[in-house]
Amino acid sequence: MKKYLLLAAAGLAVASPAAARDGAGYIGLEGGILFPNNTDVDVNVTADGETIADENNAFEIDYNTGYDIDLVGGYDFGMFRLEAELGLKRSSLDDVDVDDSVLDAINDEFDLYLTQDDLDLGGHARVMSGMINGLVDLGNENGVNGFLGAGIGLAGVKYSAFGDSDSDSAFAWQLLAGVRTPISENIDLGLKYRYFHTGDLHFNDSFDFDDVTFGGRLSGHYSSHSLLASLVYNFGAVAAAPPPPPPPPPPAAPATQTCADGSVILATDACPLPPAPPPPPPPANSGERGR
Structure with a gap:
């Protein structure tokens, strides 16, 4: 199911346009479901300083589903965003599956009769992390924004079980979509x-038994999947x-007038004067009328 969640989120990110706020800072709160991966643990045991057992993948820690909450704040440079993240992950421990050869060695060494059913942890694991993330936005500014990214930082992991804690x-890294x-x-x-995913975690403890000081070193890493709103x-x-x-x-057309001769001129201009009438004909000769 975790692979399907990854594929679905990545598919949405690639297929969707974006809604980033370019040139602005932001702050956000995230929370959702945590799916821790089982943790394989390497064991090194010493007795009075001498190694008596050194086993890779000696046992496996199983977890129940938990929760993941984060506070993020960053700045949007455009297509690229840079953000800081503070995170808390917590889940209860289900049980521990010890390799049969290791369980037999423990029973033989301490004259015990432990079985897998005796190893119900009944505790929890807590992870607090500080990360710096780089994110690439995919799409435009007016719709749904898809993004892909990665982050690096530091994680503190605490296990509480069998009435004790360590x-x-x-170093930690993460992939985001x-x-x-x-x-x-x-x-x-x-x-x-x-x-x-974290780097290797180391947990050391010692105890005295039958006048012998035993030391134990447990090593492993923590990894998980989360789906967050x-x-x-x-x-x-x-x-x-x-x-x-x-x-x-557009500017208004100027007012015009039509003159008597049919020409159209501006209303502020004067029409041309009409032509002068022709002169009257000369008078007739009076002597000629007498004859």
């Missing part, structure tokens, strides 16, 4: 998949650019 810290979508100008909702607040989201102003109206 802890160690180690998910989707998120805006529900308001500043708030995004999201779904994230995480694969988390997220709520992210974006600071200073850039407002949408206002629409451009409408173009100015």
Whole structure:
């Protein structure tokens, strides 16, 4: 099922457009279901300083489903985001499966009759981590945002079982994939998949038995899958650019007038004067009328 969750989240990330808030900081809270992988543990046992047992994968720790919560804060540079993450993972311990040869050696060494049924842990494992993540956004700014990324940091792992507890810290890395979508100008909702893995963890203990000091060194790493819902607040989201102003109206046509001669001129101009009438004909000769 964990592989299907990874494929689903990665598929959504590749197929979806994006809704990142470029050039803005953000802070978010994430929480969801934790699926720890079984932990194979190497064992080294000494008696008065001399090694009496050195076994790889001597036993396996099984976990129940737990929870994973994180606080993230970062900055969106555009297609790339950089964020810091504080995380807490917790799950109860189911049981421990000890290799039969190791269990036989323990029974022979201490004259015991332990069986697998006697090894119900009844405790829990807690992981606190600080990580720096780099994320690549896929898509555009107006819809669902897919992303892929990875992170590195430091993890502190504490086991509590058999009425005792022990802890160690180690380098950690993780792979991330998910989707998120805006529900308001500043708030995004999201779904994230995480694969988390620590470096080697070492737990040391010693005890006295039958006048012999025994030392034990347990080594292993912690890894898990998580499916998380997220709520992210974006600071200073850039407002949408206002629409451009409408173009100015064309200038009004100037007023005109039509003159008597049929010409059209500006209303502020004067029409041309009409042509002068022709001169009257000269008068007739009076002497000629008398004859």
